[in-house]
Amino acid sequence: MSWRIQTSLALVAVGTGFTMWCLIKTTALSMTAFFSLGVPLYGLAALVYIWEILLDLRRHRVL
Amino acid sequence: MSGRLKIALFFVIMVVPGLLSLVTTQLAFSRASSVEFCGSCHTMTPWFQNVTDPESDSLAAEHFKRRWIQHEQCFTCHSNYSFLGPMEAKIKGVRHVAAFYLGFRGRIELYDEFPNDQCLQCHAEAKGFLEDSNHDPIEDIMSGKDRCVDCHENLHAIEQDDNGPIGFAAGGDAAGGDAGSADDAAGDDADPAGDPPSGGDGDDGDTE
Numbered sequence: 001m002s003w004r005i006q007t008s009l010a011l012v013a014v015g016t017g018f019t020m021w022c023l024i025k026t027t028a029l030s031m032t033a034f035f036s037l038g039v040p041l042y043g044l045a046a047l048v049y050i051w052e053i054l055l056d057l058r059r060h061r062v063l
Numbered sequence: 064m065s066g067r068l069k070i071a072l073f074f075v076i077m078v079v080p081g082l083l084s085l086v087t088t089q090l091a092f093s094r095a096s097s098v099e100f101c102g103s104c105h106t107m108t109p110w111f112q113n114v115t116d117p118e119s120d121s122l123a124a125e126h127f128k129r130r131w132i133q134h135e136q137c138f139t140c141h142s143n144y145s146f147l148g149p150m151e152a153k154i155k156g157v158r159h160v161a162a163f164y165l166g167f168r169g170r171i172e173l174y175d176e177f178p179n180d181q182c183l184q185c186h187a188e189a190k191g192f193l194e195d196s197n198h199d200p201i202e203d204i205m206s207g208k209d210r211c212v213d214c215h216e217n218l219h220a221i222e223q224d225d226n227g228p229i230g231f232a233a234g235g236d237a238a239g240g241d242a243g244s245a246d247d248a249a250g251d252d253a254d255p256a257g258d259p260p261s262g263g264d265g266d267d268g269d270t271e
Contacts, residue, residue, distance in 0.1 A: 019083050023087055028159075046077055056064075
């Protein structure tokens, strides 16, 4: 498993932590953490994963 | 990497977070409309205490304790009724949290004057409102030329400290003033007809 996949999984894990905290507490602080940290972490994880997919496609000469 | 692992990773990294974000956003937005949520922010404690205080005669407290607004009392009066109104309110809320943690000091004030539309959403069709001679000419109220809060002044009985931490009362339970107006006036006294602060019919449980 490449470092990109591992990074994506780590980002998803941390983002899910913020999301769960928001779901359980639903306070102003937890909501702010979710929207300002959780969602961007998910987005970053998706970008890193897409990077890995593109490299994989290039490796197989699809791109 | 096997094909099966790729599919599993796609679900774990793309699909599950996407669905979780959608569900959390929806739940957070619906829960964030409650009065308890507004009160969960320490900055809002004075306003929360005033609204939920059965002894208070402020306009907000009257609406709360008489259940003129059944649910989500803060959100009902303080969010725009337009399509994106609730979203705008939430974005402003996030800005307020950031301002608090960045150490902003000063008075909490509304961005704009409190619009008549917020009151008229409920009162516009109410018989007591329409027939009250104090509201003549009623077209001026409907158009926003005459502002509801110019007469119904005691919105929240909160006194703020200009230089203190945002939102915390300077002390005492002083009447007068509100988040949008520094005027001080006693709510019922400000109403020439002696009506309850809503300007409506005044009966308990009357939701117009």
